[in-house]
Amino acid sequence: GRGIRLTPVGAQLAQYAKAQRDTFAQARAFRDAVRGLEAGTLRIGASTTPASYLLPYLIAAFQPRAPRVAIQTMSGNTADVVAALPSLDIAMIEGPPGEALPPGTAVHAWREDEIVAIVPAAHPLAAPEHASGVTLAALA
Structure with missing residues (x-):
């Protein structure tokens, strides 16, 4: 009946402990989901560029490791894929x-793709002064 109250430092530590507990629960859920990938269906959504240039290679690498997993894909613009998140695994x-993410959704930066300018050797952008990169002004 006397009541116990955390000190300010204790309250801050309790926030860290809760975050750790939540992270552990997410890790356990991920582990369980990966175990489930031995068989079943994996539903993947991708916007146009990843669907065209990245997803085929990822699926080709994944299929031999999990031959009993059926893969379903959907592609569209980013808004379409985000809208479909509730029915997708990844x-x-x-x-x-954008802002319309379902609650409990995590976003992780995964890859950075380099975009290069390819020009004939006689083009002004092929000059040595552009060897370290091309600015937007140089492309104009």
Whole structure:
């Protein structure tokens, strides 16, 4: 009946402990989901660029490791993929996902793709002064 109250430092420590507990629960859920990938269905959504240039290679690498997993894919623009998140296991998009994410959704930056300018050797952008990169002004 006297009541116990945390000190300010104790309250801050309790926040860290809660975050650790939540992270552990997410890790355990991920472990359980991966175990479930021995058989079943994996539903993947991807916006146009990842669907065209990345997903085929990822699926080709994954299939031999989990031959009993059926893979379903859907592709569209980023807004379509984000809208479909509740029915997907994972999604890959380019650019920011926007604000309409379902509760409990985590976003992780995964890859950075380099975009290069390819020009004939006689083109002004092939000059030595552009060897370290090309600015937007140089492309104009």
